[in-house]
Amino acid sequence: MGASSSTEQVSPEQREAESLAASTGALTLLEKAFSIISDPVTKTVSIESLKECFKLSIDYSNCEAPFKPESFPGLLNHLGPSILDHFFIPDKDGLNWISFLNGYTKCCGRMPTSNSLNNLLKVFGTAVVKSGATTGLQVESSDAENKINGYLLPADLLMLLWMCWVMSWSSRNPQLFNVTFGLPDVNNLVLSAVTSSAEGGAELNVWDDGILGSDRQMPVGKLHVWVLKTVPNLPECLVQFVHSRLSNCVSQQDVLQPSSSSTGDSHSLSQSNHYLLTPGRAWSVSLTLRSTMRDEILKTCFTPDVDEVKENLLYRSSLHGKGLSRFWSNVEGYNGPILVLISATSEDHSWSIGALTHQGFENKDAFYGTSGSLYAISPVFNHLTSSGKENNFVYSHLHATGYEAKPKPVGIAFGGSMGNERIFMDEDFSKLTVRHHAYDKTYQSGALFPNQGYLPTEAQVLEVEVWGLGGEKVKEAQNRFLKREQLFTEQRRTVDLKTFSNWEDSPEKMMMDMVSNPNAVRREER
Known part of the structure; x- marks a missing residue:
């Protein structure tokens, strides 16, 4: 094991390296991993052992996106070696304990998100060069200041996003090595970055399929701003991948043996693509979340069991029927985070938007809620968080049971x-009205669909989906609530026939008596 025994003298350099690794919470894991993959004689890890540890052999047989860069498979083959080139740099004898710790901390230690993004871009740029392709990124030979310059083209960004997707997939399925699966359509993220970062991007026609293959340059500086604002969790994909691969060394000591087994299509994208919340869209939303909601929504991305994916689906208009009453019968009693997706069409273009609430829906005649977010889902992705100025997060109102002098919408x-x-x-659920952000002080400013103007836009609703992101306990609580409500409904509908077993007391006899002699005086028995 790399750690020294109590009788050995610990150098200040080792003590500092172990302290930094301990701050990440992974020191025990690193000790076990080092003891497994290191040579017991030299107490060093060979570069070949680390290459096998980070080896990624994946074949994608299908792809959602219509545009597919040809150099992507080669990029994946060089992902592991590129990670080693930047973080785990051995000397002539291999990687000793201190170098091993420093390599992990350099990649997965606590640092600003901008530094983590630089690490991700460096790995990507090196992998592209190793694959024989070209890139506009300029990776510095010295990383003392941890800077990177240059630009990305739309096709480059698409490959970067797919690389992050594969790393996320591998992190959640670390026991699978040689697998075949599909790649998601993340063009909404690419278009979001192009319109935000490329010169003249705001005036682009996002309905033009040629943008992805264009030579529009996105400078690294502007790309940094876009990532921090729109998808702040993107750099975490690299951190999770490195951590999961080392964890797998501990859980499976035969990890260094080449895997000859090949799993079938471990996640068929076609199984969940008929939902509004496709794997690509679910992953896009997950990159904005930093809580248990992220794990729940990632089930739609990486879970092969369709039934498990459907567990989080509370309502779908094409399945349960359109309308507020049908919606309410499926979401009532769910007291947890909820993601609402709406697909609509206006001016011969279809687009999708979303809203995330951190609490369940309530039947109120006023706005309520404590937090939430709005999303432009497609064709361009955008994330609008709370502005902190007002609390008009959600409004959900059914018809009042009694008379209202001034009925609410x-x-x-x-x-x-x-x-x-x-x-x-x-x-x-037939008409959707979307207004300019000037009318709203609760959520941040920004367009919810392309070419949104100042005037309100009325669109035709195509589909509505509601996904619960509260986890199993929240869903189980809702199931108990719905069962109680169903029981109460059945009890109210049940007629006690014993009450009407006596003809003299029956409503039928009373009605017949009134018809035969309506003027008869009936005294109440006392």
Whole structure:
């Protein structure tokens, strides 16, 4: 093991390296991994052992996206060696304990997100060069200041996102090595970065399929801003991949033996693509979340069992029926985070938006909620968090049971104010109204679909989906609630025939008596 015994003298350099590794919470894991993959005589790890540890052999047989860069398979083959080149640099005898710790901390230690993004870009740029392709990134030979310059093209960014997707997939399925699976459509993220980072991107026609193959340059500096604002969890994909591979060394000591088994299609993208929440869209949303909600939504991305994916689906208009009443019968009692997706069409273009609430829906005639986010889902992805100025996060109001002098709007809304909602969907789930962010002080400014103007836009609703992100316990609590409600409903509908077993007391006899002699005086028995 790399750690020294109590009788050995620990150098200040080793003590510092172990302290930094301990701050990540992975020191025990690193000790076990080092003892497994290191040579017991030299107490060093060979570069070949680490290459096998980070080896990634993946074949993708299908792809959602219509645009597929040809150099992507070669890039994946050089991902592991590129990680070693930047973090785990051995001397002539191999990688000793201190170098092993420093390599892990350099990649997975606590650091600003911008530094983590630089690490990711360096690995990507090196992998591209090793694969024989070209890139506009300029990776510095000395990383004393941890800087990187240059630019990415839309096709480069697509490959970077797919590389991060594969690392995330591998992190959640570390026991699988040689597998075949599909790649998601993340063009909404690429278009989001192009419109935000490329020169003249704001004026681009996002409905043009040629943008992905264009030579529009996205400078690294502007790309940094886009990642930090829109997908801040993207650099974590590299950290999770390195950590999971070392963890797998501990859980499976035969990891260094080449795997001859090949799993079938471990995740068929076609199984979940008929939902609005496709794997690519679910992954896009997950890159904005930093809680248990992220794990729940990632089930849609990486879980091969379709039934497990459907467990989080609370409502789908094409399945359960359109309308607020059908919606309410499926989401009532779910007291946890909820993601609502709406697909709509206007001016001959279809687009999708979303809203994330951190609490369940309530039948109220006023806005409520404590936090939430709005999303432009497709064709361009955008994430609008809370502005902190107002708390008009959610509005969900059914028809009142009694008389209302001034009836409130019936429907679902997010942001804005009564009568000027940022997003409003009517009770029939047929019409969607989206207003400019100037009407809304609850959520941040930004467009929810391409070419959104200042005037309100009315669109036709195509599909509505509601996904619960609260986990198993929240879902189980809702199931108990729905069972109780069903039991109460059945009890109210049940007629006690014993009450009407006596003809003299039956309603039928009373009605017949009234018809035969309506003027008869009936005294109440006392």
